[in-house]
Amino acid sequence: MNTLTPLITLLIFPAGLTLILVGMFYEWVDRKLVARFQNRIGPRWFQPFADAVKLFAKEQITPAIVNPYLFFGLPVAALAGALTSALYVPLMGLTPASNFPGDLIVTIYLLSLPTMCVGLAGWNNSGRFSLIGATRTLTQLFAYEAPFLLALLGPALVAGSWQINTINRFTQDHWLILTQPVGFIVALIGLMGKLELPPFDAPEAETEIVAGALTEYSGRGLAMFKIGKSVELIVGLCLVASFYLGGLNGVPSFLFKTLILLLGMTMLQSLLTRLRIDQTVGLWWRFGAILVLAQLLVIILVKGFLP
Amino acid sequence: MNIEQTLKDAEQFLAPWCKETFHPEVNRLDVAIQVDDLRAAVGALLAARWGYLSAVTGTDLGIEVGQLEALYHFCNGPAITSLRIHLPRESDACLPSIADIIPSASFFERELQEMLGFAFSGSKVSERLFLPDDWPEKVYPLRADFSIEQAAPVAGRRADELPEQGVVGGNTFVIPIGPQHPALKEPGHFEFTVDGEIVTAAKMRLGYAHRGIEKAAESRNWIQNLYLFERICGICSHTHAMAYSLGVEKLAQVEAPPRAQAIRELIAGLERVHSHLLWLGVAAHEAGFDTLFMYSWRDRETVMNLLEQITGNRVNYSANVLGGVKCDIGAEQAKAVKEGLTYLETRIRHYLEVVTTDAMFLNRTRGIGTISRDEAEKFGLLGPTARASGLSRDVRLEAPYGAYHHFPVSLVMETNGDLEARCVVRLKELLVSCFTMRTIVDNLPEGPLTTRMPRKIPAGETVSRIEAPRGELFYYIKSKGGENPARVHIRTPSLCNWVSVLEKAVGHQLADVPMLIAGMDPCFSCNDRVVTVNRPSTNETWSWKQLREYGIEFYKR
Numbered sequence: 088m089n090t091l092t093p094l095i096t097l098l099i100f101p102a103g104l105t106l107i108l109v110g111m112f113y114e115w116v117d118r119k120l121v122a123r124f125q126n127r128i129g130p131r132w133f134q135p136f137a138d139a140v141k142l143f144a145k146e147q148i149t150p151a152i153v154n155p156y157l158f159f160g161l162p163v164a165a166l167a168g169a170l171t172s173a174l175y176v177p178l179m180g181l182t183p184a185s186n187f188p189g190d191l192i193v194t195i196y197l198l199s200l201p202t203m204c205v206g207l208a209g210w211n212n213s214g215r216f217s218l219i220g221a222t223r224t225l226t227q228l229f230a231y232e233a234p235f236l237l238a239l240l241g242p243a244l245v246a247g248s249w250q251i252n253t254i255n256r257f258t259q260d261h262w263l264i265l266t267q268p269v270g271f272i273v274a275l276i277g278l279m280g281k282l283e284l285p286p287f288d289a290p291e292a293e294t295e296i297v298a299g300a301l302t303e304y305s306g307r308g309l310a311m312f313k314i315g316k317s318v319e320l321i322v323g324l325c326l327v328a329s330f331y332l333g334g335l336n337g338v339p340s341f342l343f344k345t346l347i348l349l350l351g352m353t354m355l356q357s358l359l360t361r362l363r364i365d366q367t368v369g370l371w372w373r374f375g376a377i378l379v380l381a382q383l384l385v386i387i388l389v390k391g392f393l394p
Numbered sequence: 395m396n397i398e399q400t401l402k403d404a405e406q407f408l409a410p411w412c413k414e415t416f417h418p419e420v421n422r423l424d425v426a427i428q429v430d431d432l433r434a435a436v437g438a439l440l441a442a443r444w445g446y447l448s449a450v451t452g453t454d455l456g457i458e459v460g461q462l463e464a465l466y467h468f469c470n471g472p473a474i475t476s477l478r479i480h481l482p483r484e485s486d487a488c489l490p491s492i493a494d495i496i497p498s499a500s501f502f503e504r505e506l507q508e509m510l511g512f513a514f515s516g517s518k519v520s521e522r523l524f525l526p527d528d529w530p531e532k533v534y535p536l537r538a539d540f541s542i543e544q545a546a547p548v549a550g551r552r553a554d555e556l557p558e559q560g561v562v563g564g565n566t567f568v569i570p571i572g573p574q575h576p577a578l579k580e581p582g583h584f585e586f587t588v589d590g591e592i593v594t595a596a597k598m599r600l601g602y603a604h605r606g607i608e609k610a611a612e613s614r615n616w617i618q619n620l621y622l623f624e625r626i627c628g629i630c631s632h633t634h635a636m637a638y639s640l641g642v643e644k645l646a647q648v649e650a651p652p653r654a655q656a657i658r659e660l661i662a663g664l665e666r667v668h669s670h671l672l673w674l675g676v677a678a679h680e681a682g683f684d685t686l687f688m689y690s691w692r693d694r695e696t697v698m699n700l701l702e703q704i705t706g707n708r709v710n711y712s713a714n715v716l717g718g719v720k721c722d723i724g725a726e727q728a729k730a731v732k733e734g735l736t737y738l739e740t741r742i743r744h745y746l747e748v749v750t751t752d753a754m755f756l757n758r759t760r761g762i763g764t765i766s767r768d769e770a771e772k773f774g775l776l777g778p779t780a781r782a783s784g785l786s787r788d789v790r791l792e793a794p795y796g797a798y799h800h801f802p803v804s805l806v807m808e809t810n811g812d813l814e815a816r817c818v819v820r821l822k823e824l825l826v827s828c829f830t831m832r833t834i835v836d837n838l839p840e841g842p843l844t845t846r847m848p849r850k851i852p853a854g855e856t857v858s859r860i861e862a863p864r865g866e867l868f869y870y871i872k873s874k875g876g877e878n879p880a881r882v883h884i885r886t887p888s889l890c891n892w893v894s895v896l897e898k899a900v901g902h903q904l905a906d907v908p909m910l911i912a913g914m915d916p917c918f919s920c921n922d923r924v925v926t927v928n929r930p931s932t933n934e935t936w937s938w939k940q941l942r943e944y945g946i947e948f949y950k951r
Binding site (some may be wrong): 288294364 | 755
């Protein structure tokens with residue numbers, strides 16, 4: 088039994104299969120809500136699942152120019168990174184499958200892995216759209232990564248721990264959105280940047296560079312990148328909700344809080360016009376980073392002088 | 395300033411080079427000049443700021459005459475001066491290129507070069523713009539002795555076998571946009587050389603869907619052509635049919651009854667609403683603002699339903715007949731139009747507010763692609779794109795045609811010349827159109843809808859200009875007195891506006907390029923009007939008969 092329980096935890100519930108399915112469900116909610124905001128009907132509930140099945144069944148076309156190991160390995164690495172990061176967050180509001188002091192940093196790095204993989208994949212393809220997309224993906228990574236990290240550090244400082252589980256337990260009595268509204272907004276918008284959702288979709292702006300770094304991907308590879316992104320969405324929502332919205336302590340609170348966040352994100356997605364890449368970088372470094380730094384300073388001062 | 399005085403001025407300016415002058419119509423001056431004097435004559439008109447080069451018409455006068463004719467049409471308000479040049483058909487004589495003086499002339503010259511075999515000295519461009527790459531050398535589709543057998547594809551020149559230019563060197567590479575690209579759902583091809591994100595050079599290619607309409611027109615009778623021209627464009631189908639009808643009516647010296655003219659203007663107004671709302675959606679989509687795209691296209695349905703209710707069709711309305719219109723506005727339609735307009739006006743006001751106040755959208759439009767008034771004049775811009783730069787070019791006001799005398803529109807102009815100004819001009823123009831349409835519906839003149847047209851149109855030639863949603867639409871119609879036109883030349887507004895896109899893209903970010911292209915509201919079907927049908931798999935040329943048979947077989951299944 089000792090080996091079976093971790094296996095189930097990893098592969099079926101709450102990580103693994105369940106996570107992927109929930110990710111697809113959230114992707115559907117996202118698409119449906121955006122569609123409704125845009126006065127469209129939107130997809131049916133099983134559409135993301137159908138998309139994945141279809142992509143897995145389709146032929147994968149390998150461009151002649153690519154390094155095949157990278158071409159096939161990168162989607163796997165991206166999905167693996169996203170799935171692994173799920174181990175340390177309070178998924179479904181349950182205790183994380185694994186935790187150790189400092190797992191917050193590990194999670195954030197694992198969350199960046201899919202983006203790095205997309206960047207590498209674009210570079211590996213060396214198609215023109217892919218190259219420009221890859222450049223933009225990585226430029227954007229440098230733009231939002233630091234503010235996002237700083238925005239998650241705020242709660243960690245207050246809770247006095249680098250362990251997600253500990254922070255989650257601490258925030259269950261403290262709604263940090265009230266004391267650190269700036270951090271919350273930056274974290275939420277940073278998550279949108281991470282997921283390349285509008286208005287931060289310059290790396291895959293279809294009207295300029297088709298599908299950006301993933302232009303040459305088809306079939307399984309594309310499906311894995313897409314699923315990786317859905318998983319990233321769940322993990323990211325989970326982190327932001329548990330840090331700022333009073334923690335996660337059960338399935339209902341998980342669903343409620345993350346869906347509220349997702350609603351906010353879809354509203355922003357349908358309200359805002361795509362930013363150019365220079366505007367994205369400018370926004371993050373001129374406003375995002377400075378605001379969060381100011382807030383961190385306040386937290387440190389308050390913690391230092393008012394024990 | 396009256397027309398006679400304007401034309402007299404032009405005659406004076408051109409006096410040193412003039413060999414002969416005619417007045418084919420009241421508002422037209424026709425000056426025959428020698429080939430070598432062309433640059434000087436054009437220069438004189440430009441120096442005197444007499445109008446702008448509106449179109450260059452090339453005609454093959456036939457094997458017996460043995461001459462090609464080029465007509466350089468300059469428009470100044472309602473007055474038109476044409477410089478007429480004759481060249482021998484079979485010789486090396488060539489026209490001097492004026493593309494360095496008037497940039498937009500480069501497109502006209504390339505059209506003449508490829509379609510009629512004019513040669514241009516001093517023209518820098520050797521690549522093809524309209525004809526397919528595998529089109530044989532020295533075969534010119536608009537010549538009188540052209541036959542489809544001559545156009546057999548040349549081996550080894552297939553477009554898809556041309557070497558792909560990828561990385562040009564260092565950080566520079568070429569980004570192709572089109573003919574298959576999500577930004578352009580239309581068949582045009584652009585190559586933007588980018589250094590990082592900055593565009594350093596731009597090139598374009600048209601003609602992926604040439605249909606040979608100008609040539610086809612010569613073998614159809616006057617009435618058939620009406621339906622042919624209506625199919626040039628799916629968005630401004632009515633303006634094409636209207637320009638053609640007005641031209642033919644002028645030739646036949648028949649005037650459509652006032653009620654018909656008013657209904658024509660009404661439908662043109664509705665079409666403008668349709669076109670501009672569609673454009674707004676596309677522009678928003680290019681900027682990555684899909685919500686505006688979806689909403690504006692939803693509201694466009696209102697106007698399409700109105701058009702359907704009036705004419706029975708949603709796209710090719712087919713409202714015109716030679717000598718009048720086919721559909722009447724009854725009490726029911728009038729009510730529907732007014733209700734529709736009320737709804738549309740509130741929506742358009744809302745969009746006007748969005749495009750001028752939404753900070754994120756302004757990020758992508760304000761100060762982007764700014765064209766100053768002088769540049770607009772130099773590029774020869776037309777329509778809303780010109781009016782956004784403070785250049786008051788609107789045929790409806792300068793040379794009112796049809797019912798625009800009785801139901802005038804007011805001029806909408808902005809001076810900033812950037813993408814925001816182009817949005818604002820188009821939307822404000824719609825409010826003006828809505829107002830005029832309401833007036834028309836309320837004051838529709840009584841009377842018949844059509845008047846009698848002769849089957850044969852008297853010999854002569856005429857120019858018919860109309861303000862299409864994208865700018866001035868130019869029809870040159872020539873009759874030899876038969877049942878078919880001898881030559882119809884169509885210059886669509888998109889063709890004139892391209893230069894500005896290519897020039898302005900340089901120095902901008904790649905992310906702005908789709909917006910720049912969309913900013914002038916390009917219409918590819920307007921540009922593509924020439925000759926062959928290529929089936930990509932086998933790349934063979936079909937005759938009309940084969941195509942028809944294929945079509946019939948295709949729909950049997």
